[in-house]
Structure formats: structure tokens, C-alpha cells
Amino acid sequence: MQGADFRGAVLRGAASPNANLQGADLSKANMRLAILIGADLQGADVSETALQDADLRYANLEGANLRYADVQGANFRGAFLQGARLIGANLRRADLTDADLQGVDLRGADVWMTQPPRRESFPQFVDLESIKLEPPNTKADREAWKASKAYRVWADLKAMPVPDRAKLTSFLASLACSDVAKKPYMAQGLVFRAFVSNFNGDLLAFYEAITRCGVVERIPESYRQALEIAVRYARQSPNAEGNVTPKTDSQPSR
Numbered sequence: 001m002q003g004a005d006f007r008g009a010v011l012r013g014a015a016s017p018n019a020n021l022q023g024a025d026l027s028k029a030n031m032r033l034a035i036l037i038g039a040d041l042q043g044a045d046v047s048e049t050a051l052q053d054a055d056l057r058y059a060n061l062e063g064a065n066l067r068y069a070d071v072q073g074a075n076f077r078g079a080f081l082q083g084a085r086l087i088g089a090n091l092r093r094a095d096l097t098d099a100d101l102q103g104v105d106l107r108g109a110d111v112w113m114t115q116p117p118r119r120e121s122f123p124q125f126v127d128l129e130s131i132k133l134e135p136p137n138t139k140a141d142r143e144a145w146k147a148s149k150a151y152r153v154w155a156d157l158k159a160m161p162v163p164d165r166a167k168l169t170s171f172l173a174s175l176a177c178s179d180v181a182k183k184p185y186m187a188q189g190l191v192f193r194a195f196v197s198n199f200n201g202d203l204l205a206f207y208e209a210i211t212r213c214g215v216v217e218r219i220p221e222s223y224r225q226a227l228e229i230a231v232r233y234a235r236q237s238p239n240a241e242g243n244v245t246p247k248t249d250s251q252p253s254r
Helices: 139-146 149-158 165-177 184-195 203-212 221-236
Strands: none
Touching (some): 184 203, 184 221
């Protein structure tokens, strides 16, 4: 199922532990209650997907796109989410205990009643700008949540400085370049994160780094073309800081 197209598919309750879904397109699919323990979803497109109460323990979501995904109540214990994009994701009541969140983009995500990573393993390079900590309902809910240990952890995480762009870019580039022969879809997912709108790293520095290590030659032609268009656009921008790209959030055809 590597690279498979499941866009909009109804896969409610599907049991696919250890499935190879690298680079798969699962956008807008209904995967509520799916069992994906240990599944490999590196670089997969899981944007706007319904994954409420899904079991994703120990799943590999490195470089995956979960923008606006609904993962309420999902179990991510021990999952690998390095470099994943969770902008606007609904993480209410999800469990992120022991999940690897290095370099994750959580801007605008809803983390009400979400079990956070352990304090001793706070992730680095995580963008938590404008995450939502408030409950959606009553004053009683709000008071109970604010009194919880989980809330205090999220509040501490939110208070952390916005990741340094240079360090974040270096981390994402090194991730994309690591074991690229074995993890091509992870690199592909990170390249997608770099050329879409509102990338929170330095596009030009990222492009130069992955060109040096040969990643650019290993990704699909459609991704390479989209990346090069974004790079040309950034070079022509007035400030040339590498963070101005054409507005797109759609992944190219494979």
C-alpha cells in the first residue's frame, strides 16, 4: 500500500497494524477507530482526515502532513512524528505520551485535554504558536482542565520561545538527508512542508542543504518542480529571507 491513493475513502475501523503506508494519500478519508499500531506513514498525506479514537501507537509519521486532521482521542503513544505538520489539527483528548515530536509544526492545533509528552523528554524545534488550550464548553470544564497536570505541561510548552528559524531549518534538512535511500517518503514529506505556504523555516537554506546531500534528485519530479518554483519565488521576493512562497497547501501528484 506504499504510495496508495485512499483520498476520501471510508476506512472506518480498518485494522492494518504494521501496514506500509509510506507516501500514501489518505487526505479526507474516514479512518475513525482505525487500528494502525506500528504502521509506517512516513511522508503520508493525512490532511483533513478523520482519525478519531484511532490507535496509532508506535506508528511512524515522520514528515507526514496532518494539517487540519481530526485525531480526537487518538492514541499516539510511542509514535514517531518528527518533522510532521499538524497545523490546525484537532488533538483533543489524544495521547502523545512518549511520542517523538521533534520539529513538529503544531501552530493552531487544539490540545484541550490532550495528554502531553513527558517533561523529561520535551521536544525541540516545535512551533506551538497559537495552540488552543481552552475547553469548548463550560466553566467547570475550564477549571478542571486548568487544574490538571497535563494543562500545566502544555502551558509550559506554549511558553517556550518560537523555534529559531536557522536551527529548525538545519534540523529538518538533516532529517530529510538521513537514510534518504531507506526513507524516501519522509524526505518527500519534509520537502512538501518546505514549499507550502507559511513554512516556518528558511526555504532557501533548506533547499541548499538538501541539494548538497542529493535529496532533490530522489524526490518525484512533480515535487522537485514545485520546490524549484517556490525557491525561484523566494529568491525574487523583496526581503529574500526564504520564507515567502506561492500560496499552496496541495501536495503534487506523484
